[in-house]
Amino acid sequence: MKAMKKAVIAALIGLSCTASPAWAEEATLTPNEASVAARNATYDFYGKSITLLDGKAEMDMVAHGVSWLLTTALEEPQPVSGDLNGDGTLDAALLLKQESSGSKAVYYYLAATLSQADGSRSGSNALLLGESIVPQRLALENGVIRVDYLTQNKNSAAGQAPLPLSKEYVIKQRVLVERGAEERAQVKAMTVRHNLSRYYALLGLAREAAVARIAESPIAADEGGLDFVKEGIRIWFSDAKVNQVFISGKEISFNGLRLGDGVDSFKKVFGPVVKEKPGMLEFNYKACTLQLIYDEKTGNTVCAYLLQR
Incomplete structure (x- = not known):
């Protein structure tokens, strides 16, 4: 698999509004x-x-x-x-x-x-x-x-x-x-094991640091990658640092969604689509790109990539 270069932003609905309401209530309200x-x-x-x-x-x-x-x-x-x-x-x-x-x-x-x-x-x-x-x-x-x-x-x-x-x-x-x-x-x-942010944090880490973060002995994968079977992810490197994370685990939370959920649900949670072609969508997520691969017939997501710029 060749490295992919993508643009970066946070999802629209995932952004916080910092204003605070000037409101204090009594215990009993009309x-x-x-x-x-x-x-x-x-x-x-x-x-x-x-x-x-x-x-x-x-x-x-x-x-x-x-x-x-x-x-x-x-x-x-x-x-x-x-x-x-x-x-x-x-x-x-x-x-x-x-x-x-x-x-x-x-x-x-x-x-x-x-x-x-x-x-x-x-x-x-x-x-x-x-x-x-x-x-x-x-x-x-x-x-x-x-x-x-x-x-x-x-x-x-x-x-x-x-x-x-x-x-x-x-x-x-x-x-x-x-x-x-x-x-x-x-x-x-109860069956969600980890959130997407756990794998976003791997981007930019050296090999040893990434392996220590996952705390699982990896298996060598194609093009110098490492496969963490129990975790349900695979990582690749550029200049000895993690630049891609492949996610296939069905117990990983994507801000409340999981792989297998419909692609339309991901659109609503992660905001505007920045790139689209049959079977693939890309969203800006924090300082990287979230790429989703989905079944064109069912519209259900199959796997995902976190891609560094």
């Missing part, structure tokens, strides 16, 4: 106060944080190839309040949308704010509902959030009516999950 709290909270977008101020967070993205990334709390359906975690105080749920310059795509998310023991409130993880959907209704009753929305199948014929969908969500150990999917999420989390 429904309106809970709604206001939801519009002034920090939410976890698949591993990174974005803070809303009065329902909005705008980030200057010129250095990363686009002018801005805008996250907005929807006015309709309005945020809803109720007890999500059984502590007797009001929590809230709201819908968020994200859009960026240079793209017509609009992504919609569900998130919640939860009460803390000290009376403050914290934002939950944000769960992706879909791209360019039409939200219809948001409700919270008996600890369950229900979202009704319209969606259009990309393979549908022109003029075909949108498909109505309804999904329910709950808080499980302070994490927002789809109802009925909690057990699958827990099993998936």
